[in-house]
């Protein structure tokens with residue numbers, strides 16, 4: 001049975017993240033958004049609070065928490081700034097998570113303490129310009145040369161593509177469309193032949209850096225392979241199963257942020273001599289938002305509970321991500337509507353929730369891909 005009460009750790013983490021976000025993030029949110037500035041300094045501060053190694057065991061320098069605490073932290077951050085929430089999710093679930101789940105002892109001891117402390121920022125490269133949903137057709141190749149592998153190709157849309165100190169890169173080492181033909185490599189910044197490329201100019205999540213990774217005859221020692229040669233695609237799918245819970249949490253935080261702002265505004269804004277919350281047209285929007293947000297939270301906690309118990313979250317993570325992300329887009333749209341003209345300006349927070357939310361139905365598998373995963377699970 002699931003327990004719906006927040007644990008002491010969750011209550012403590014929520015408060016800590018709220019305090020941090022009010023002090024270090026909220027005052028700068030719009031400036032970072034306008035400038036597309038990734039706040040590396042604030043992000044590294046989060047490392048000191050344990051937020052960059054939430055799931056990493058303490059013996060590797062992490063906080064050693066589970067998914068309930070992880071979800072709580074992302075929700076609280078995303079209520080203030082989706083971009084920082086997205087960066088936290090990508091750093092923890094993707095790069096750090098991949099090394100934590102599939103690295104050997106030497107690899108974990110080498111990279112996890114740096115990532116968990118925030119000394120190093122992590123990136124994870126699966127997507128390419130022509131292969132997003134269809135990642136198995138990737139063109140980035142690695143060829144063996146003695147005890148090295150030579151990597152050539154480009155990864156696109158990579159969170160921390162320029163700032164990341166280390167990138168986990170999936171590359172083809174076998175035949176096209178062979179699910180055993182892809183391998184995971186750890187590539188450190190500064191490795192000759194590895195550089196960042198174009199930075200994307202985005203609709204939302206503008207303070208989370210998204211950029212290209214370029215590999216030109218980049219030689220990687222074979223000890224930087226995670227697991228076995230050919231394991232990469234299956235590893236990546238497992239990482240995305242868990243990662244989707246973090247994007248669902250990001251969605252929930254955005255939806256809650258938009259809802260809380262709209263709820264407050266609806267009680268303050270007067271039209272026709274009364275608060276607009278008195279009008280059924282507005283009150284029912286609030287009721288629908290509250291209901292769908294709670295439903296999102298339940299799906300997310302179900303997936304988090306299963307993940308904590310080491311059960312498969314293939315279906316549950318996809319359901320949580322699909323539902324919560326669609327709710328985030330819908331709830332932030334309704335929030336703009338409740339704010340009327342003011343909602344359409346940058347003087348109020350809802351336009352940013354509206355812009356940021358759309359990433360959630362796209363990143364780590366679009367809503368259509370989530371439905372593919374869910375339908376495969378329920379139809380089998």
Ligand SMILES: Cc1cc2nc3c(=O)[nH]c(=O)nc-3n(C[C@H](O)[C@H](O)[C@H](O)COP(=O)(O)OP(=O)(O)OC[C@H]3O[C@@H](n4cnc5c(N)ncnc54)[C@H](O)[C@@H]3O)c2cc1C
Pocket residue numbers: 090123124125126127129130131132133134156157158159160202205210359362363364365366367368369372
């Ligand atoms: C801000 C941001 C950050 C990101 N960070 C990372 C990162 O750190 N690392 C990384 O590897 N990637 C990252 N991505 C990439 C992201 O995961 C992809 O954008 C996503 O998987 C979709 O791929 P695509 O953009 O190529 O769209 P496409 O795959 O080209 O899809 C286009 C449309 O076709 C639909 N579609 C595709 N196939 C099917 C199908 N079989 N059935 C029905 N509909 C289908 C899609 O749902 C979508 O609506 C990021 C993207 C963004 C925007």
